[in-house]
Amino acid sequence: MAEEGTTETGSARVDVWIWSVRLTKTRAIAAAACRAGHVRVNGERAKPAQSVRAGDEVRLFHAGRERIVVVRRPVTKRVGPPVAAECLIDNSPPPPTPVEAAVVGIRDRGAGRPTKRERREIETLRGGRP
Numbered sequence: 481m482a483e484e485g486t487t488e489t490g491s492a493r494v495d496v497w498i499w500s501v502r503l504t505k506t507r508a509i510a511a512a513a514c515r516a517g518h519v520r521v522n523g524e525r526a527k528p529a530q531s532v533r534a535g536d537e538v539r540l541f542h543a544g545r546e547r548i549v550v551v552r553r554p555v556t557k558r559v560g561p562p563v564a565a566e567c568l569i570d571n572s573p574p575p576p577t578p579v580e581a582a583v584v585g586i587r588d589r590g591a592g593r594p595t596k597r598e599r600r601e602i603e604t605l606r607g608g609r610p
Contacts, residue, residue: 492554494521494538495528500555501564503540503547513542537571547572 492500495514499507513519514528518541521532532538532551540547550569559567587594594602 490554491531491533492556493528494519494526494530494532496556497532497551497554498538498540500558501549501567502558502561503549504542509542513540518542545572545575 495507495510498504498510498513498519504510504513510519511528514526514530517525519526520539521530521536523537526538532554534551534553536551538547538549538551540549548571550571551567552569553567555563555567
């Protein structure tokens with residue numbers, strides 16, 4: 481008999497799985513991310529109803545960072561954080577430090593489009609061309 485929330489067939493919808501292992505706060509956000517093209521399964525763009533199996537790589541761009549996880553166990557019901565950690569292998573790069581996040585810079589609302597000079601300064605700050 482399967483554990484609670486684990487599927488007998490060994491697969492789950494990608495939007496349900498992302499929500500179940502707590503990568504997004506709601507299933508609606510997970511489905512919207514799939515529809516917007518922010519979710520990839522094994523390198524291919526995923527629709528919300530696409531199934532995932534153990535061993536699949538899921539890439540999710542959410543909240544300003546990319547999460548790269550490998551499915552260990554497909555689940556269809558939301559599980560607690562300790563169980564969720566067992567259902568995936570997290571290969572994501574570490575989140576940017578507050579210092580790195582500040583380097584990007586934020587333009588004031590209503591400031592308009594950057595001038596050519598400002599654009600070059602922004603590219604230099606981001607580590608682009610000198």
